[in-house]
Amino acid sequence: MIVKQIWTGNSYRNFNYLIACGETGEALAIDPLDHEKCLKAAKDEGWTITQILNTHEHGDHIGGNEPMVRATGARILAHKNAADKIRGMARGLGAGDVVKVGKTVELEALDTPGHTMSHVCLLSHADQPALFCGDTLFNAGAGNCHHGGHPSELYKTFSEQLARLPASTLVYPGHDYIENNLRFTLSREPDNRRASSMLAELSRQDLERAYVSTLAVEREINTFFRLTSPTVIAKLREAFPDLPENPDPRTVFLKLRELRNRW
Ligand SMILES: [Zn+2]
Numbered sequence: 006m007i008v009k010q011i012w013t014g015n016s017y018r019n020f021n022y023l024i025a026c027g028e029t030g031e032a033l034a035i036d037p038l039d040h041e042k043c044l045k046a047a048k049d050e051g052w053t054i055t056q057i058l059n060t061h062e063h064g065d066h067i068g069g070n071e072p073m074v075r076a077t078g079a080r081i082l083a084h085k086n087a088a089d090k091i092r093g094m095a096r097g098l099g100a101g102d103v104v105k106v107g108k109t110v111e112l113e114a115l116d117t118p119g120h121t122m123s124h125v126c127l128l129s130h131a132d133q134p135a136l137f138c139g140d141t142l143f144n145a146g147a148g149n150c151h152h153g154g155h156p157s158e159l160y161k162t163f164s165e166q167l168a169r170l171p172a173s174t175l176v177y178p179g180h181d182y183i184e185n186n187l188r189f190t191l192s193r194e195p196d197n198r199r200a201s202s203m204l205a206e207l208s209r210q211d212l213e214r215a216y217v218s219t220l221a222v223e224r225e226i227n228t229f230f231r232l233t234s235p236t237v238i239a240k241l242r243e244a245f246p247d248l249p250e251n252p253d254p255r256t257v258f259l260k261l262r263e264l265r266n267r268w
Pocket residue numbers: 061063120140
């Protein structure tokens with residue numbers, strides 16, 4: 006499996022992706038908003054885009070579909086419940102469905118509600134697993150739930166699916182928010198040394214070659230995976246004085262999501 010991360014440089018800070026089969030040169034484009042950059046990248050590599058995967062139905066993820074389909078004839082894949090929201094959808098995905106790219110690439114669809122209720126992530130089971138997580142998981146952050154989502158569903162997705170994936174899994178999110186998110190982590194956990202050193206290192210990174218984290222790293226720097234950290238809980242109590250002595254992780258997650266909204 007060959008992964009090409011494409012930095013759009015737009016104001017939403019979207020990342021688009023191409024996933025290609027090294028044998029046949031067939032490629033799948035994930036959320037190809039910047040269809041021109043995606044098409045050029047495929048052409049430069051000698052790849053043929055045959056499929057488009059939309060992680061979810063928001064405009065900054067599906068906005069490149071029509072020109073991309075016109076240019077390539079690619080089929081559009083998305084969550085099975087997104088058919089009424091994504092024009093031209095050819096295949097609806099449910100949990101466990103397999104997406105094949107060429108001869109050598111197989112990706113598993115995960116049904117990951119929370120940011121919206123029809124959001125899928127793709128998981129590759131290669132030697133080093135990789136997760137294409139749209140707006141569910143970001144580097145050092147979690148998706149918001151303002152536009153058709155639900156915070157408790159997002160918590161379930163984090164705790165029952167993402168938290169159980171191998172630590173070595175590479176994380177490929179739909180946006181670059183890492184700097185802002187690390188600042189949020191440090192506002193919640195000022196003694197998180199990994200987050201502060203990473204913020205210093207990445208503050209002027211070249212997004213054409215953006216840093217790619219793993220779930221092991223996320224477990225250290227992402228507040229939404231650090232729900233039992235004593236510092237996170239103590240700081241949270243400053244904002245929510247009635248927080249119980251040993252709050253359950255779900256409560257901590259929901260309060261953090263709430264604080265992040267106003268942050
Ligand atoms: Zn979105």
